Every structure is written in C-alpha cells, then in structure tokens.
Amino acid sequence: MKLLYAPASPFSAKVVMAAHYLDIDINLEPVDTVAPAEALLAANPLGKIPTLITDDGETLYDSRTIMHFLDSMAEEKRLYPRKPEKRAAVERMEALCDGICDAVVLVVYEKRYRTPETWHQPWVDRQWDKIRRGLDYLDENPPIFKKKLNAGHFALGGLLGYLMLRFPGEWEEHRVRLTRWPSAFEEAFPAYRTLKPHV
Ligand SMILES: N[C@@H](CCC(=O)N[C@@H](CS)C(=O)NCC(=O)O)C(=O)O
Numbered sequence: 460m461k462l463l464y465a466p467a468s469p470f471s472a473k474v475v476m477a478a479h480y481l482d483i484d485i486n487l488e489p490v491d492t493v494a495p496a497e498a499l500l501a502a503n504p505l506g507k508i509p510t511l512i513t514d515d516g517e518t519l520y521d522s523r524t525i526m527h528f529l530d531s532m533a534e535e536k537r538l539y540p541r542k543p544e545k546r547a548a549v550e551r552m553e554a555l556c557d558g559i560c561d562a563v564v565l566v567v568y569e570k571r572y573r574t575p576e577t578w579h580q581p582w583v584d585r586q587w588d589k590i591r592r593g594l595d596y597l598d599e600n601p602p603i604f605k606k607k608l609n610a611g612h613f614a615l616g617g618l619l620g621y622l623m624l625r626f627p628g629e630w631e632e633h634r635v636r637l638t639r640w641p642s643a644f645e646e647a648f649p650a651y652r653t654l655k656p657h658v
Pocket of ligand 1: 468469470471492505506507508509521522523557564
C-alpha cells in the first residue's frame with residue numbers, strides 16, 4: 460500500500476501513527492499539495508492528503524475513511540472500541556481534533572494562498588474561535604491513557620504536533636493538561652517522537 464502524504468500534515472500524521480501502531484506496512488510517498496502532482500489528482504480529485512492507494516489499486520480518502528480501513532485490516536489491536544457507545548466517544552474525539560485541524564489549516568492557508576491585500580482578519584478570527592473553544596474542551600477532557608490507544612489519541616497527537624510546529628507559543632497558555640499531553644503520549648507511544656508532524 461502507498462500513502463500520498465506530507466510530513467507536516469496533521470491528518471497524514473494521524474494515519475501514519477495509526478498504521479505504525481497496528482503494525483501495518485505502508486510505503487510513504489511525499490507529495491506537494493501546493494502544486495499537486497498528477498498522481499495525487501488522479502488518485503483524489505480533491506488533491507488532498509492523506510490519500511491511500513491499496514494493493515488492489517483502490518484509492519481511499521479522507522483520513523477517517525483510511526483510519527476505518529486500517530482498523531478493518533488490524534489483527535490484534537484496534538483503533539476503535541467495539542462497544543457502540545465507547546466507539547462513538549472515540550469517533551467524536553477524532554472528529555473534534557480533525558475539525559480543529561481544519562480550522563488551523565485554514566488559518567495557515569489564508570496567508571499561504573491569498574495575497575496580503577485580500578487577507579480577511581474576521582475570517583481568521585472565526586477560525587481561531589473554533590480552535591480556542593475546541594482546545595479548551597480538550598484541555599478539560601483530554602483522552603486518557605489506559606492499556607490501549609485509540610483513534611482519538613492519534614488524532615490529538617496529530618493536532619498538537621501541528622500546533623507545536625506552526626503556532627508555538629500561541630495556544631498553550633492556561634492549557635496545562637494539553638501542554639503536557641504530548642510528552643505523556645510519547646511515553647505511551649514512543650514513535651510519536653519521529654512520526655508527529657514535522658518539516
Ligand atoms: N478531511 C480531510 C482533510 C485533509 C486536508 O485538509 N489535508 C490538507 C493537508 S493537511 C490538504 O491536503 N490540503 C491541500 C488542499 O486543501 O488543497 C482528511 O481528514 O483527510
């Protein structure tokens with residue numbers, strides 16, 4: 460299997476960490492999303508990463524579809540609990556982390572893709588409101604570490620790794636639990652050190 464991805468992407472990091480956790484081998488193929496290569500557009504009309512190409516040549520996106528696919532391939536460990544109510548809670552945690560990532564990515568893209576005279580601060584502020592509310596909730600309700608990890612841990616690992624990379628010093632204040640969470644996660648999942656979003 461081949462994953463079209465970028466090392467800095469939080470959604471890619473979530474999937475790469477999950478595959479590592481499940482001992483599923485995936486060849487990582489870095490792609491540029493700024494000037495998307497034909498291979499990415501052919502696999503995913505949205506030109507977004509992560510995009511998975513399976514051994515059967517099937518293409519899968521987005522990151523949550525890939526997570527569910529990996530989970531279905533897993534032998535011993537799982538990304539989602541079996542009990543419906545526990546599974547719903549993990550899926551909600553993943554949806555919240557991914558939604559915050561969407562907002563952070565929009566803040567980054569405002570400057571990356573628009574010219575300075577068209578930057579629209581109220582739009583950026585609106586995204587930061589989502590990020591702040593989401594992080595406050597997560598600071599109150601961080602995923603805890605029991606025996607097993609799940610998709611919520613990998614989603615939060617991707618999100619916090621991306622914030623540490625793109626906005627260091629801009630999200631940590633008063634969020635003590637969340638600030639400490641990455642080192643606790645690294646203890647539970649040492650591969651976080653190398654698999655978290657990076658450039
Ligand atoms: N909902 C998607 C979001 C993926 C996403 O936004 N990826 C970004 C990189 S972090 C991307 O591909 N951006 C390129 C673009 O929007 O054109 C997922 O969960 O995979």
